[in-house]
Amino acid sequence: MGLYDSILRPIAFRMDPEKVHERAMSLIVRGLIPGRETPLESNPVTLFGVKFPNRIGLAAGFDKNALAVDNWHRFGFGYVEIGTVTWHPQPGNDKPRLFRLPEDKALINRMGFNNEGAASVALRLGKSAPRIPVGVNLGKSKITELEDAHEDYRKSFEALRDHGNYFVVNVSSPNTPGLRSLQDKEPLLKIFNALRTVDDKKPLFVKIAPDLEESMIDDVIDVATQMKLTGIIATNTTISRGGLKTTDKKLVEQAGGLSGRPVFKRSNEVLDYLRRNAPEDMILVGVGGIFDRVDYEQKLALGAQLVQLYTGWIYGGPGMVPKLLGE
Numbered sequence: 001m002g003l004y005d006s007i008l009r010p011i012a013f014r015m016d017p018e019k020v021h022e023r024a025m026s027l028i029v030r031g032l033i034p035g036r037e038t039p040l041e042s043n044p045v046t047l048f049g050v051k052f053p054n055r056i057g058l059a060a061g062f063d064k065n066a067l068a069v070d071n072w073h074r075f076g077f078g079y080v081e082i083g084t085v086t087w088h089p090q091p092g093n094d095k096p097r098l099f100r101l102p103e104d105k106a107l108i109n110r111m112g113f114n115n116e117g118a119a120s121v122a123l124r125l126g127k128s129a130p131r132i133p134v135g136v137n138l139g140k141s142k143i144t145e146l147e148d149a150h151e152d153y154r155k156s157f158e159a160l161r162d163h164g165n166y167f168v169v170n171v172s173s174p175n176t177p178g179l180r181s182l183q184d185k186e187p188l189l190k191i192f193n194a195l196r197t198v199d200d201k202k203p204l205f206v207k208i209a210p211d212l213e214e215s216m217i218d219d220v221i222d223v224a225t226q227m228k229l230t231g232i233i234a235t236n237t238t239i240s241r242g243g244l245k246t247t248d249k250k251l252v253e254q255a256g257g258l259s260g261r262p263v264f265k266r267s268n269e270v271l272d273y274l275r276r277n278a279p280e281d282m283i284l285v286g287v288g289g290i291f292d293r294v295d296y297e298q299k300l301a302l303g304a305q306l307v308q309l310y311t312g313w314i315y316g317g318p319g320m321v322p323k324l325l326g327e
């Protein structure tokens with residue numbers, strides 16, 4: 001057992017989850033958490049014209065404001081997805097809004113897109129010099145009406161377009177009322193049409209929920225094909241609470257999205273469905289419940305060209321990516 005498993009995680013897990021996150025971010029930004037950098041060229045792959053040092057990325061939500069983009073390569077990540085960024089700066093939901101379910105190797109969050117807004121994040125990215133590709137994940141501001149969502153995404157994209165290797169339309173967070181209805185065909189087309197007026201070449205992705213039925217996934221595939229999207233990211237957190245070991249009802253019933261081990265199976269099913277039904281050249285990004293090398297390889301075997309992790313990194317610690325890569 002390493003230092004993280006034996007000492008650091010047990011201490012961290014006695015503290016408030018969001019405080020731990022803030023402190024960890026501040027240490028990472030200052031370069032004070034020793035990483036286990038993998039040689040940057042260890043597993044390189046070029047996809048949609050972008051060179052990735054390896055296929056493992058940090059999922060959206062960890063570095064919402066792009067504070068540490070210059071540091072994530074130190075932990076071996078092959079790329080990082082910043083955000084979710086919204087057009088308007090917003091504080092997110094009231095705290096507490098992040099909960100651990102250690103027995104299930106899971107988290108529940110209802111952060112609600114707390115972020116500094118597209119203009120500030122663009123300014124910060126303009127002053128950064130990341131050594132790995134950066135994806136930018138976009139969401140709808142809480143104060144923007146659902147029918148005006150496309151305008152919100154468009155403005156953020158305009159502000160950030162020069163600062164990302166790819167962009168993600170996030171319509172799958174359970175923590176912005178009505179957001180997930182934007183996964184329907186018509187609103188989704190409207191959003192991507194708006195983005196295409198800004199730039200018709202940038203690689204665009206859509207990030208979907210694990211809770212979609214097959215007919216809804218079919219609609220997403222249609223939109224992705226029609227709008228010439230680069231790919232689909234599967235999946236976000238789930239609103240389901242099935243099969244949990246945690247017995248504390250108050251915890252299990254917290255509103256928000258569940259991530260980690262319990263979403264592994266369902267996000268793999270979605271990934272598998274996408275691989276069998278989406279055009280062959282569509283890039284699939286597998287995310288949800290990766291904890292070890294076997295999990296990572298399973299996502300690749302199901303057809304993911306890239307993967308991402310969030311919850312697994314909290315449980316696995318800063319040495320996790322090199323371990324997944326088998327180093």
Ligand SMILES: Cc1cc2nc3c(=O)[nH]c(=O)nc-3n(C[C@H](O)[C@H](O)[C@H](O)COP(=O)(O)O)c2cc1C
Nearest residue numbers: 059060061084109235236259260288289309310311
């Ligand atoms: C605390 C927390 C915050 C998150 N915030 C975002 C977000 O802002 N945007 C987004 O697209 N996904 C967000 N996610 C979802 C993750 O990017 C990922 O899709 C999901 O957690 C499943 O992966 P995992 O099991 O490896 O955590 C968040 C997840 C967690 C745990």
